[in-house]
Amino acid sequence: MGLGCGNPVRLAELREGETVVDLGSGGGIDVFLAAREVGASGRVIGVDMTPEMLTRARQNAERLGVENVEFRQGLIEALPLADSSVDVILSNCVINLAPDKGAVFREAFRILKPGGRLVVSDMVARGKLPRDIAENPELWASCIGGALPEQEYLESIRKAGFPSVDVLTREGLELGHVYSVTVRALKAERPTIKKAATEDLEPVLKLLAEASLPTDGVAEHFQNFLVAREGGRVVGAVGLELYGPSSLFRSLVVGPEYRGRALGRALTEGMLEHARRAGVRRLFLLTETAGEFFATFGFKRIRREEADPEVQQSVEFRTACCASAVTMRLDL
Ligand SMILES: C[S@@+](CC[C@H](N)C(=O)[O-])C[C@H]1O[C@@H](n2cnc3c(N)ncnc32)[C@H](O)[C@@H]1O
Numbered sequence: 001m002g003l004g005c006g007n008p009v010r011l012a013e014l015r016e017g018e019t020v021v022d023l024g025s026g027g028g029i030d031v032f033l034a035a036r037e038v039g040a041s042g043r044v045i046g047v048d049m050t051p052e053m054l055t056r057a058r059q060n061a062e063r064l065g066v067e068n069v070e071f072r073q074g075l076i077e078a079l080p081l082a083d084s085s086v087d088v089i090l091s092n093c094v095i096n097l098a099p100d101k102g103a104v105f106r107e108a109f110r111i112l113k114p115g116g117r118l119v120v121s122d123m124v125a126r127g128k129l130p131r132d133i134a135e136n137p138e139l140w141a142s143c144i145g146g147a148l149p150e151q152e153y154l155e156s157i158r159k160a161g162f163p164s165v166d167v168l169t170r171e172g173l174e175l176g177h178v179y180s181v182t183v184r185a186l187k188a189e190r191p192t193i194k195k196a197a198t199e200d201l202e203p204v205l206k207l208l209a210e211a212s213l214p215t216d217g218v219a220e221h222f223q224n225f226l227v228a229r230e231g232g233r234v235v236g237a238v239g240l241e242l243y244g245p246s247s248l249f250r251s252l253v254v255g256p257e258y259r260g261r262a263l264g265r266a267l268t269e270g271m272l273e274h275a276r277r278a279g280v281r282r283l284f285l286l287t288e289t290a291g292e293f294f295a296t297f298g299f300k301r302i303r304r305e306e307a308d309p310e311v312q313q314s315v316e317f318r319t320a321c322c323a324s325a326v327t328m329r330l331d332l
Helices: 008-012 029-038 051-064 101-111 137-141 150-159 198-210 263-277 291-295 315-319
Strands: 019-023 043-048 069-073 086-092 112-125 164-171 178-186 192-195 225-230 233-241 246-254 282-287 300-302 326-331
Touching: 008 029, 008 086, 008 112, 008 178, 019 029, 019 101, 029 043, 029 051, 029 069, 029 086, 043 051, 051 069, 086 101, 101 112, 101 150, 112 150, 150 164, 150 178, 192 263, 198 225, 198 233, 198 246, 225 263, 233 263, 246 263, 246 315, 282 291, 291 300, 291 326
Parallel strands: 019 043, 019 086, 043 069, 086 112, 246 282
Antiparallel strands: 112 178, 164 178, 192 225, 225 233, 233 246, 282 326, 300 326
């Protein structure tokens, strides 16, 4: 029943109730193994392009009496599944057969829920395959010709949007041009931005200290902080020292592994909205490195002594930021 090159089901650590999709399900072996793990409250959907394989898989399901499974005809490059609808994607020795692996991983990313995972076993190559191998249709069909070098394979998963990609196993390294890997990639949850709660103070202070940003006055003004959370963890923050119509924007910070995902922008937008609602008319800030970033929100550089007196009295103006910091102002 199986033509695989690893055991993605074992490594996926499936849980009761999860919805799972198997790309290129063939006779259905991994679908049936997964069905046992997710139980009656879960569901496993096999996708395959070959009608004969679908017929065989459905017959196998009937013979085995497995009910929480379904087999759909479709291409793994254009999956017949809705956006953000599945918890886990499995695949066993199939993606190497697809000429456009990027398209497969983009589809996988699309159908996974935030926080979902992709666990695939596949063949990869030791390096770029010689043309006589890569262009030989028989070797392509036997899962050799289409194998990408491991680094290229992992890169195409990252490019599809998965921030974290790990190789769990490598097997058959002693053989010729290709070997098998099992890879796990996670679709990050979208961070949520909310008003800071008391228990967020400690992780925010830690983030600021790690980014070498001032922590003086944070505790006193914490009721006007926002935090970004992902999977229960604080991954970013921004603060306001509220002094009335003239106030201070401060402490914008994003954890290193969350940079490059527009989280700083989302936090800044959230804080500008919070400041407007709090009646702030003129917002000031000090920054050493992010002047260009803040300029994109309309902040303008001013001389430090031009800041309003209330802000000159602020904790940050009095205690932090050296002469190299620039002062900026935004009229809300
Ligand atoms: C090597 S078999 C592996 C089957 C199964 N995963 C297993 O481990 O036994 C490859 C399967 O992928 C299917 N397949 C290959 N390319 C596909 C594509 N682009 N879209 C959908 N199915 C595909 C084939 O029809 C075949 O059933």
